Amino acid sequence: MKTTYSILYTPIKTIGQERLNLGMIMIDDYGNIQFDFAKEKLKASKKLFDDDGYKLLVSYLNAIETKLSKKDELIDSRSKFNTGYLDYLSNYSNNLLSFSKPVDIDIDLSDSNFNHLFSKYIFKRVEVEKLTPLKSRIDSLKLEVLPRVKERVNVNVDLDADTFDFVMFNMRIDMMGRNDMPVLNQFIDFETSNRTIQKQLTDYLSIVKPLELREKKPGKFFIVADEPSKKEIKQHLIWRHLMDSPLISEKIVEVAPTNEIGRIEDYLKEHDVKPFFE
Known part of the structure; x- marks a missing residue:
């Protein structure tokens, strides 16, 4: 870039x-x-x-x-x-x-x-000793969930734009499966910087329509995320724009909070989802 x-x-x-x-x-x-x-x-x-x-x-x-x-x-x-x-x-x-x-x-x-x-x-400020940050709720949940679902979906899938025609730029998808339609999920941490959130959302949402066109059928797309504090003005504005978008209102993308991750796991079982790539 x-x-x-x-x-x-x-x-x-x-x-x-x-x-x-x-x-x-x-x-x-x-x-x-x-x-x-x-x-x-x-x-x-x-x-x-x-x-x-x-x-x-x-x-x-x-x-x-x-x-x-x-x-x-x-x-x-x-x-x-x-x-x-x-x-x-x-x-x-x-x-x-x-x-x-x-x-x-x-x-x-x-x-x-x-x-x-x-x-x-410009100016070298005095550096203070950096503390090792605790893992966020999203990161911890992701580490917990991915091993449980890897029999039904591919996890941590690296998609190369030169290899896949539905990808505009290289990205990683957290969960990727299929039954009679593509089934994807992405964990997005709204406690990170607004630039990181924007990039993660842009990357993920950019493949929704191209993948549906490639598969010639609508897909099931999940996002696992929690609403950020309204005190975090930039992050909350992105959240509000996401929740107000037609992607959500038309149920093209479904947002599941971290305390409802079971909804996605139940969906994978009930619809007998298999890994997208064998």
Whole structure:
């Protein structure tokens, strides 16, 4: 996947063309955006600016952060914050805050990749010891359920777009079987980042219609997921869009909460589902 980044900087010597890198913005092909600026570095550099200039610089950076966070909550990739707009901004300077020429890089937009580049070009924050995270409810349930159903479905199926004509890009399906129709299930954790949820949903739902066309019959598609807390605004917005979609209302896809996983296991038994690939 192509990701584009641009560095936000302020010139500190016009003649010597010295600059102070303060922030970074990254955009991927899906229109997802990540932005941060080094508040610690900016505060430590306060003496380089007069009072009005410093306040204006802080205001600019806070305004950008607010605008981009609202864009992310709305999941609106049509915002003018795209690679073309970044290119425009790189040619525009207000003598206080500038954008570097956008650079394309062949990596995914992830927290780890963003933090790596941010540490390299902007500011290396003090790292704290990382704790080993507990497995989420979805991950634990998946580990528990897959061994129980592997006689009736293929589990952890890797689908290669070059091999299967109903696949647009490589993906992994958690459960894949058939009786008189294809039967699939995917575990999706709505406690992860909104970008991860979007990718998992997009991957899975992209094969629904192509697989039905290939099999010349409707399929049975499940998603195991729990509604996220409404305090998690981005994740809950994706959940609401999913539940309001025709895929759910027309019963093309059925969402089962983790405490009702038995519904899927019962379906596999009652309909004598067999592995999709022998």
